[in-house]
Amino acid sequence: MYGGGNIFDEIKPDDVAGEDSIKLAEFEARIDRGEKIEPTDWMPKLYRKQLIRMIEQHAHSEIIGALPEGTWITRAPGFKRKMALMAKVQDEVGHGQLLYSAAETLGKSREQMIDDLINGKSKYSNVFNYPTFTWADCCFISWLVDAGAIVNQLANAKGSYGPYCRALERICAEESFHLKYGHHCVIYLASGTQKQRDMFQEAIYRWWPPMMHFFGPSDKISVHTEILMKWKVKMDTNDNMRNQFLDMYVPKIWELGFTIPDPKLKKNTATGRWEYTEPDWDEFKRVINGGGPCNKERLEVRRIAEERGRWVREALRAPKTEYITPLA
Amino acid sequence: MKSLDPRVNRLPLTGNTSPKVLLDQFGTFEVFVQAKAGKPFQHEGVVHAPNLEMSYLLAKETFTRRFTCVSIYVVDTRNVHVSVLTEDEDNAYNHVTEVASSGNKVSFEIFHLFKRGKQHQHAGTVEASNPNEALWLASKQLKTEKQVFNIWAIHTDDIRFTHQDDLDLWHTLPDKKFRDAAAYKGGDKLKSFLEELKK
Numbered sequence: 001m002y003g004g005g006n007i008f009d010e011i012k013p014d015d016v017a018g019e020d021s022i023k024l025a026e027f028e029a030r031i032d033r034g035e036k037i038e039p040t041d042w043m044p045k046l047y048r049k050q051l052i053r054m055i056e057q058h059a060h061s062e063i064i065g066a067l068p069e070g071t072w073i074t075r076a077p078g079f080k081r082k083m084a085l086m087a088k089v090q091d092e093v094g095h096g097q098l099l100y101s102a103a104e105t106l107g108k109s110r111e112q113m114i115d116d117l118i119n120g121k122s123k124y125s126n127v128f129n130y131p132t133f134t135w136a137d138c139c140f141i142s143w144l145v146d147a148g149a150i151v152n153q154l155a156n157a158k159g160s161y162g163p164y165c166r167a168l169e170r171i172c173a174e175e176s177f178h179l180k181y182g183h184h185c186v187i188y189l190a191s192g193t194q195k196q197r198d199m200f201q202e203a204i205y206r207w208w209p210p211m212m213h214f215f216g217p218s219d220k221i222s223v224h225t226e227i228l229m230k231w232k233v234k235m236d237t238n239d240n241m242r243n244q245f246l247d248m249y250v251p252k253i254w255e256l257g258f259t260i261p262d263p264k265l266k267k268n269t270a271t272g273r274w275e276y277t278e279p280d281w282d283e284f285k286r287v288i289n290g291g292g293p294c295n296k297e298r299l300e301v302r303r304i305a306e307e308r309g310r311w312v313r314e315a316l317r318a319p320k321t322e323y324i325t326p327l328a
Numbered sequence: 329m330k331s332l333d334p335r336v337n338r339l340p341l342t343g344n345t346s347p348k349v350l351l352d353q354f355g356t357f358e359v360f361v362q363a364k365a366g367k368p369f370q371h372e373g374v375v376h377a378p379n380l381e382m383s384y385l386l387a388k389e390t391f392t393r394r395f396t397c398v399s400i401y402v403v404d405t406r407n408v409h410v411s412v413l414t415e416d417e418d419n420a421y422n423h424v425t426e427v428a429s430s431g432n433k434v435s436f437e438i439f440h441l442f443k444r445g446k447q448h449q450h451a452g453t454v455e456a457s458n459p460n461e462a463l464w465l466a467s468k469q470l471k472t473e474k475q476v477f478n479i480w481a482i483h484t485d486d487i488r489f490t491h492q493d494d495l496d497l498w499h500t501l502p503d504k505k506f507r508d509a510a511a512y513k514g515g516d517k518l519k520s521f522l523e524e525l526k527k
Contacts, residue, residue, distance in 0.1 A: 071332070083506045084512075094393065098373060101374045104374075133332060162444065166373070166445075166447065170372075180512040181509075183514060187514040188517070191520075301336055304339050318354075321377070321378060324355075326356055326373075
């Protein structure tokens with residue numbers, strides 16, 4: 001998990017105006033040929049800036065995403081589920097490590113990224129600003145939020161920046177476990193008692209709106225990202241990603257006999273696209289700007305963890321080592 | 329703090345909202361993994377750690393948590409000597425120039441990048457008196473027909489290798505089936521449930 005619905009800065013026409021036109025042409029030609037860009041290659045400032053932003057958001061989403069699921073480890077039903085959830089949460093934090101390293105190769109230190117997260121300057125996936133009331137909410141995340149993230153990550157793994165692609169390849173390999181595990185949990189709830197079925201149905205009611213938000217604002221209103229798509233930073237539009245997710249998972253949810261809280265949701269057989277009620281983008285903006293039910297708690301938990309762990313890092317600090325930018 | 333999570337409710341409020349103190353960062357270490365016997369070591373990524381020994385443990389946890397491997401090794405990033413990165417038909421070895429020997433010879437591990445976007449792979453060992461000479465000797469001894477885009481040279485003594493008595497680190501992996509997708513086969517249960525549903 002959990003890359004998705006990245007928020008890019010608005011791009012101004014003069015953002016690339018100052019770049020060396022010959023170098024820029026070579027850079028773009030290389031991307032067109034399908035070659036990867038490596039950390040020591042020349043790259044436009046805008047490319048570096050937006051990549052750092054995107055990979056950093058992705059890394060923070062892994063770290064923050066571990067919280068709503070992590071909270072259920074001690075209360076997961078049974079020993080096996082506890083072990084599995086613990087392994088999954090460990091994976092998510094591990095993915096955060098891989099992604100921070102990839103972003104570091106672009107010149108932003110890991111500590112600066114963590115500072116920006118704690119101080120509220122950097123964003124993370126909006127979906128984690130919602131609470132997991134029940135075990136079923138946790139299962140919704142494990143199955144469907146992960147599924148959404150996989151759609152996004154498989155696309156991004158074909159992007160142009162070498163270190164990010166390599167990190168994503170590792171991440172996607174581990175996601176297959178997450179997805180199978182999540183589906184397994186949901187099958188057990190679906191085929192269980194009426195109470196278990198109701199629990200998951202209620203989770204769908206709660207999580208459907210954030211799930212639709214997950215892929216980011218509609219293409220009609222989102223920041224123009226043509227140049228980022230040309231540079232293979234962003235690999236597909238938000239609406240295309242959302243459509244792909246709906247195509248793969250709505251039939252699976254319906255198959256289990258659950259209801260999705262959107263009367264307009266159906267696939268248009270002529271266009272092959274899904275039709276749905278337009279998500280509430282004002283709500284999306286409100287939550288991303290700090291107004292969601294859990295924004296404060298998520299950052300507070302991170303900040304307390306940082307403060308309480310500081311003495312350990314102080315104790316381990318060794319003058320002989322030095323933080324430097326990773327190689328690849 | 330009022331949370332749904334009892335553990336969060338138990339967290340002590342530190343009351344500190346000032347930005348955290350800067351620079352308690354650890355060093356950077358590069359990690360190499362040998363997935364199967366006979367395969368070359370491959371660069372996998374980095375970890376941050378207070379020392380080489382800790383970086384080895386963190387590397388084990390970060391990169392070989394699930395798939396078993398023959399061995400791993402780690403090296404301080406500062407000890408990796410890096411050649412130019414080339415493109416198209418330009419071989420990185422074209423930029424390596426002859427360097428005279430300057431004293432005692434030690435061994436260097438040489439790594440090649442065969443494709444941009446992929447990982448560096450171990451190519452072999454040379455005996456040289458400094459990293460630049462190591463690159464020059466590698467161009468004589470290890471260069472093949474294959475296009476190389478980037479070369480790394482690492483003094484062998486700077487590497488923390490896997491020792492025989494480290495191998496039990498991975499012994500518990502086969503027991504951790506709960507980490508594998510294969511442990512979550514829900515197909516039969518789903519099928520019988522769907523048949524129930526149809527009735």
